[in-house]
Amino acid sequence: SWLQDDVAVVTGAGSGLGRAVVERFAEEGARVVAFDKSEDKLRLLKESLGDAVETVAGDVRSAADNDRACARAVEAFGRLDVFVGNAGLWDFNRSLPDTPADELASGFDELFAVNVKGYLLGAKAALPALRASRGSLVLTLSNAAFYPGGGGPLYVASKHAGVGLVKQLAYELAPEIRVNGVAPGGMDTDLRGPAALGLADVAIGTAVPIDELMARGSALRIAPRPQDYVGAYVLLAARAQSRTVTGTVVDVSSFGTLPRHQG
Ligand code: NAD
Numbered sequence: 052s053w054l055q056d057d058v059a060v061v062t063g064a065g066s067g068l069g070r071a072v073v074e075r076f077a078e079e080g081a082r083v084v085a086f087d088k089s090e091d092k093l094r095l096l097k098e099s100l101g102d103a104v105e106t107v108a109g110d111v112r113s114a115a116d117n118d119r120a121c122a123r124a125v126e127a128f129g130r131l132d133v134f135v136g137n138a139g140l141w142d143f144n145r146s147l148p149d150t151p152a153d154e155l156a157s158g159f160d161e162l163f164a165v166n167v168k169g170y171l172l173g174a175k176a177a178l179p180a181l182r183a184s185r186g187s188l189v190l191t192l193s194n195a196a197f198y199p200g201g202g203g204p205l206y207v208a209s210k211h212a213g214v215g216l217v218k219q220l221a222y223e224l225a226p227e228i229r230v231n232g233v234a235p236g237g238m239d240t241d242l243r244g245p246a247a248l249g250l251a252d253v254a255i256g257t258a259v260p261i262d263e264l265m266a267r268g269s270a271l272r273i274a275p276r277p278q279d280y281v282g283a284y285v286l287l288a289a290r291a292q293s294r295t296v297t298g299t300v301v302d303v304s305s306f307g308t309l310p311r312h313q314g
Contacts, residue, residue: 053289055080058128060120062111062173063138065092067240068191071277072135072284077103079285082128086111086120087138111138111169117176124180131180133288136170137191141242143250143258145203150248157247159205166209170216178228187229187297189287190217194236194304201237201306205245210234214300221298229297231287235280236269236304237261270308 059076063069064085070092073083077100086107087093093106105127109116124131140162150158170190177188195201196210213232221230239261244250255261262274273279283301287293 052078052080053285053292054132057081057132057288058083058124058130059133059135059288060084060086060124060131060173060177061135061137062086062120062169063191064106065089065096067242068235068238068277068280069135069137070096071281072137073104074100075278075281075285076288079289081132081288084120084124084127086116111136111173112164114172114176117169117172120173121176121180130184131177132184132186132290133189134173134177134181134186135189135191135284135288136173138165138169139191139209139242140165140206141244141250141255142203142206142248143244143253143255145205145248147204150203154248155205158245161245161247162205163209163212166206167212167216170213174216174220174230178224181224181228185227185290187231187288187290187293188220188224189284190230190232192217192232192234192300194234194302194306196232196234196300197302198306217300218298225297229287229293231293231296231298232300233280233283233287234300234302234304236275236306237265238275238277238280240277268309270305 059081061073064073065087084105090108097106107120107123192213193210195207196214217232239256242255265274283303
């Protein structure tokens, strides 16, 4: 067990990739605070995982809610070893020409508040406990952190900004805290978009034939499940496996090997 007795906070833990990370971390011996805005999803997760999990309902855009999640880890489990920033919104490929200027402005504010500010506030909240444990941050990025076409300009810029957070925070927080990212490709999840773009109630899998696009268009010709991406989180979180690793993003999307970006 690579994470035996470690304690994690995972944001956006209620479904999709975040939930898969929580389940895998628990299998690896960790105890986890699952932080999500959806109380319904958190209830289902708690029913399934029991004592390995504490849940905190809140919004990653709030410093106070991030503080509550990290405080819960210390109160309930005595420490914090890894903070996984993962909650995100997608823009459903809304392009610059096709988006009215007022929606670009309000959509930017909402999407960046979750995808970028949320990670920054999470890192800030986790800082004292991670310093004490010599722990690490792992941020969920995307193929859109490196390549165009995995979203519109709002999403792609937000995930590129995530690379900047990984590099700058790794630089500022060394040598106590390691900071890394994981860049998954497409998967069928409950991923939503900004309400400002009218995308709060639509999930990626219902709007885009994501499994088909991945099976046909990704280098390895598979339609990944969230579980397929979580190994990199375990590797980066496990001190004994990644002592020398900071400031890097593991690209698990396979998109870099395509002659031309697809999907
Ligand atoms: P998901 O919607 O299933 O999971 C995200 C969770 O975050 C949801 O449970 C949601 O309730 C929660 N959340 C959203 N906004 C929140 C907020 N303000 N405060 C607290 N919780 C909030 O989607 P997913 O696909 O598992 O997304 C997880 C991460 O993976 C995101 O960062 C996303 O950008 C990234 N990603 C997804 C894909 C894909 O194709 N699905 C591809 C690459 C990267």
